[in-house]
Amino acid sequence: MLDPQIILAGVLNGLLAGGIYVLVAVGLTLIYGVLHIINFAHGSLLMLAMYAVFFLWRLLGLDPYVSLPLVTAGAFAVGFVLYRLVIGPFSHGRDENILLITLGVSIVADNAALLFFGGDTLTIDVPYAGDIIQVGAAFLPLPKVISCGAALVICLVLGLFMTRSDTGKAIRAVARERQGARLVGIDVEHIFAVSYGIGIACLGAAACLLMPTFYVTPQSGYAFVLVAFTIVVLGGMGSFLGAAVGGFLIGITESLGGLFLGEQLGQIGISLIFILILLLKPTGLFGSRA
């Protein structure tokens, strides 16, 4: 049997990874909550943002944490434009259609990355990568602690933005009642584009927080998209609280799965949770409807 100390360390590491997952999932759940579309390109756009972080470091020497505002703003712009040019005009009709369109976006993004950046696994060497802090008996990598903390701060800022700012209130109004929002003079199409942009901006921030301890390949998007969907379905589609709780739960699941079942088989837990939630409780933990 495994030492409880090792399990504790596994749980803590899972929580730290979960913090960043929360940020990724909040972006996905925001897009679903407001636009009612399932953004299959979510993982691929995260992958592109991770490449952006990598090249800012490689070419300009920017530390991932320093490039965070830049990449987040850039990701917002990419999301906004992508919505205006591709997602928005085509996102009517059957819900499978928009799923297929975002699948098309992800195919283009993944293969563009493979074409231009090659298939190698790329990592960033930061001087603080090996720094460790001790919590009780567990040793935690410093960059993971910073990233998790930063991810939660960003989520809180986003929450404040959604509740306090006029734009945030307009987004919530559109999510609640499209027609009504239009009647009181909200430009719904603009709010859709802004919401999609914010969803992708979350990915930009997450990419900066991931890169100090993670790697990127053209396949990274596919790896993350399943994790992100599982979190959002587990928490309940469109629910922010659900995304937060789901993110930590999945982080722990992944960490403990790897511990007990090995790196290969450990990944099966996430897909199984996804299937079981959809089959047994499609509204998730905090969702109001499927």
Add this chain to the structure above:
Amino acid sequence: MRRIALAAAFLAAMVYPLMVPNYLATVGMLMFFTAFIGQSWNISGGFAGQTSFGHAVFFGVGAYTSTILQVSYGWNPWLACPTAMAMGGLVGAGIAILSFRAGLRGSYFALITLAFAEVFRIAANSAPITHGGLGLLIKADQRPINFQFRDQIWVYYLALGLCLVSLAIAWWLTRSRFGARLVAIRENEDAARALGIDVFTEKVKVLTLSGAMCAAGGTFYAQKYLYIDPNIAFGIDKSVEMLLVTMVGGAGTIFGPLIGSIALTTINELTRAAASVFPVLKNVQPLSLIVYGAMLILIVARLPDGFASLFGRRRHA
């Protein structure tokens, strides 16, 4: 007129491998093979409207069932193939019963099929019987009795035959009451139920049929390459390939998957040719996939009935 065109196309397909170099014969073989597995997707995804992102699960189950029976239990592959199809149908029925009993529709059904394929991929990566990530090798013994052919032209005709059978099944769907019920379910599930159609049973049936067909494709693939591993068998690439050719060619039409397969094969060969002229494009595979992805977006947005709708009369029942 239509009959003459079809007869001419069939004759052209028959003599094609005799007239071209081996390489192009293989391209043609893969084209018909992709049209076949695309048709298996089309039957459930096109005619019945149950979009799947994880059809590779049936392909992989077929490939692994026949390969394991052969390698570990000494079965003859011609006997293993129907068993593989039965397994594919069983997995199709199982996934359908679970998903449709839970009331999953549209995007949710698409995503759960993806998750099922992922579960099978990870399991195949770890289970001893599949040799994990190393994959399984089938011993080369090129005799027709072993479902292996010295002269690759027979593999071509086999793929052509599979493609023709799949076209016949699709044609039957446009004529039969079963096919009409599927179209009714696709167009409006609640209305179909109100008309007295047992929606759940029909959807389970169509996924069983689709799964069995796709599994036959898996066996064919394993016999052609004599090798199978978890990523080839259950990876998302195969699922996307089946979906792509069907969506591009025309979902829910008889010739959609074949037209899509011809279109994608042509793009693939054109990018290959372009790459030999412009060495900058050294990486052919991603380039043609970028074109496929862009085509998928444009087709779904602008031509939802696919290229097939460009050819005169709509077959879209």
